[in-house]
Amino acid sequence: xxxxxxxxxxxxxxxxxxxxxxxxxxxxxxxxxxxxxxxxxxxxxxxxxxxxxxxxxxxxxxxxxxxxxxxxxxxxxxxxxxxxxxxxxxxxxxxxxxxxxxxxxxxxxxxxxxxxxxxxxxxxxxxxxxxxxxxxxxxxxxxxxxxxxxxxxxxxxxxxxxxxxxxxxxxxxxxxxxxxxxxxxxxxxxxxxxxxxxxx
Numbered sequence: 001x002x003x004x005x006x007x008x009x010x011x012x013x014x015x016x017x018x019x020x021x022x023x024x025x026x027x028x029x030x031x032x033x034x035x036x037x038x039x040x041x042x043x044x045x046x047x048x049x050x051x052x053x054x055x056x057x058x059x060x061x062x063x064x065x066x067x068x069x070x071x072x073x074x075x076x077x078x079x080x081x082x083x084x085x086x087x088x089x090x091x092x093x094x095x096x097x098x099x100x101x102x103x104x105x106x107x108x109x110x111x112x113x114x115x116x117x118x119x120x121x122x123x124x125x126x127x128x129x130x131x132x133x134x135x136x137x138x139x140x141x142x143x144x145x146x147x148x149x150x151x152x153x154x155x156x157x158x159x160x161x162x163x164x165x166x167x168x169x170x171x172x173x174x175x176x177x178x179x180x181x182x183x184x185x186x187x188x189x190x191x192x193x194x195x196x197x198x199x200x
Contacts, residue, residue: 019113021060021061021064022112022118022119023109023112023113024064025063025064025067025119026108026109026112026119026122026123027043027046027109028043028046028047028064028068029067029068029071029119029123030105030108030122030123030126030127031043031046031105032044032068032071032072032075032080033071033080033081033123033127033130034081034082034101034105034130035081035082035085035090035091035101035130035134036082036085036091036098036101037082037083037085037086037151037155039082039105040080040082040155040158041154041155041158043068043162044072044155044158044159044161044162045158045161045162047065047068047069047072047162047165047166048161048162048165050065051065051069051165051166051167052165065166065170066169066170068162068166069163069166069169069170072159072162072163072166072170073163073170073171073172075159076156076159076160076163076172076177076178076181077172077177079152079155080155080159081130082155083151083152083155085134086149086151086152086155087149087151087152088137090134090137094137097133097134097137100129100133101130101133104126104129104130104133105126107125107126107129108122108123108125108126109122111125150189153181153184153185153188153189154185154189156181156184156185157181157182157185157189159181160177160178160181160182163178164178
C-alpha cells in the first residue's frame with residue numbers, strides 16, 4: 001500500500017506525461033530490484049494491472065512492459081534479492097535499515113524528477129545504496145535445506161502472475177517455473193486471500 005501511495009502521489013504531481021512515464025518506469029524497475037518483499041510484490045501487482053489490459057499501448061509503455069517483463073522472466077529461475085533478504089530475516093526488527101532503503105527509493109524518484117530520462121541511472125544509484133546498506137548485514141541463510149517459506153512462495157506466485165499478464169511475448173520458452181510456482185502455492189498456501197490470488 002505504501003508503494004502504491006508514494007508512486008501515485010509522486011505521479012499526480014508531475015506536469016507532463018513523459019515525466020509520469022519516467023517515474024512509472026523507475027518505480028517498477030527499482031521495486032523489482034528492491035530488497036523489500038512488499039515493494040517487489042507491489043511492483044508485480046502494478047505490472048499485472050497495467051499490462052493485462054488489451055488497450056493499445058504507446059511505444060513508451062511497450063518499452064516499460066518489455067524491460068520489466070525481462071526482469072520478471074529472469075526471476076522465474078533466479079530468485080530476486082528480496083527473497084534472500086527475507087530468508088535471512090535481515091529487515092526484521094531493524095527499522096533504521098528499512099528507513100535507509102525507503103529513503104534511497106524516494107531519492108531515486110527525486111533524481112528522475114530533476115533529470116528527465118535518467119531512470120536507468122537512478123535505478124543504478126538506488127541499487128548501489130541498497131547493496132552497501134545490506135553489506136553490513138548477514139544475508140547467509142541456514143546451511144540446512146530450507147523448506148519453501150511463505151514469503152518466497154508468494155513472491156513466486158506474484159512473479160508468475162505478472163509474467164502471464166505481460167502476454168505471450170513475455171512468457172519464457174519453458175513454462176515449468178510458472179507451473180511449479182503455482183502448484184507449490186496450491187499445495188501449501190494456507191491464507192485464503194492468497195489462495196484466491198493463486199487461482200485468479
